[in-house]
Amino acid sequence: QSALTQPPSVSGSPGQSVTISCTGTSRDVGFYNRVSWYQQPPGTAPKLIIYEVSIRPSGVPDRFSGSKSGNTASLTISGLQAEDEAYYYCTSFTKSSTFVFGTGTKVSVL
Amino acid sequence: QVQLVESGGGVVQPGRSLRLSCATSGFIFSNYGMHWVRQAPGRGLEWVAIIWYDGTYKYYADSVKGRFTISRDNSNNTLFLQMNDLRAEDTAVYYCARVRTPYSGYDFNYWGQGALVTVSS
Numbered sequence: 001q002s003a004l005t006q007p008p009s010v011s012g013s014p015g016q017s018v019t020i021s022c023t024g025t026s027r028d029v030g031f032y033n034r035v036s037w038y039q040q041p042p043g044t045a046p047k048l049i050i051y052e053v054s055i056r057p058s059g060v061p062d063r064f065s066g067s068k069s070g071n072t073a074s075l076t077i078s079g080l081q082a083e084d085e086a087y088y089y090c091t092s093f094t095k096s097s098t099f100v101f102g103t104g105t106k107v108s109v110l
Numbered sequence: 111q112v113q114l115v116e117s118g119g120g121v122v123q124p125g126r127s128l129r130l131s132c133a134t135s136g137f138i139f140s141n142y143g144m145h146w147v148r149q150a151p152g153r154g155l156e157w158v159a160i161i162w163y164d165g166t167y168k169y170y171a172d173s174v175k176g177r178f179t180i181s182r183d184n185s186n187n188t189l190f191l192q193m194n195d196l197r198a199e200d201t202a203v204y205y206c207a208r209v210r211t212p213y214s215g216y217d218f219n220y221w222g223q224g225a226l227v228t229v230s231s
Contacts, residue, residue, distance in 0.1 A: 104154035
């Protein structure tokens, strides 16, 4: 159960777009469309922002979008805002009926 | 509104046991799968375990398999995590989380505030 690989950090100016990759294997990300993304500001519990690769829960701004190609999922934040500064984690269901999180990415707004 | 409240955290010596509880309210507990997720200080999220809505299926991360047991009491709307043979690397904030839709196990859209477990001699 190795963690999914995410870049440690990404940054952008307000209004720009940033993309976070989440690379797994054919036993997790590439196996099933059960990839979710969570936003975690420091000192708070995580919040679900994308599920089933690309679906936004009610209340999540449409500047957050998700996609997947092969063993790599991606989260794009368009029109970056100061309030988007947080850690972001992907997670995937696996062939073993377990779950695995990504290593986490810190998004900074310059 | 949905509420999840963890309790039972604290400081424990290596090799000892601890049981976490997660009291829930605001939804039909017996219809939803539940997870435990942990986060070591300054580190990322780590999935720990899942229990299906009726307790039929339970799955664990390799790092805790054989030492931790997830269970639930549907009559009292409470989730548990029994942690045995604790190690220093189990030190973390432990979150309970509810799945997004009934009768499934995917996606965690409600989280508790977390309970800190510190394993130290």
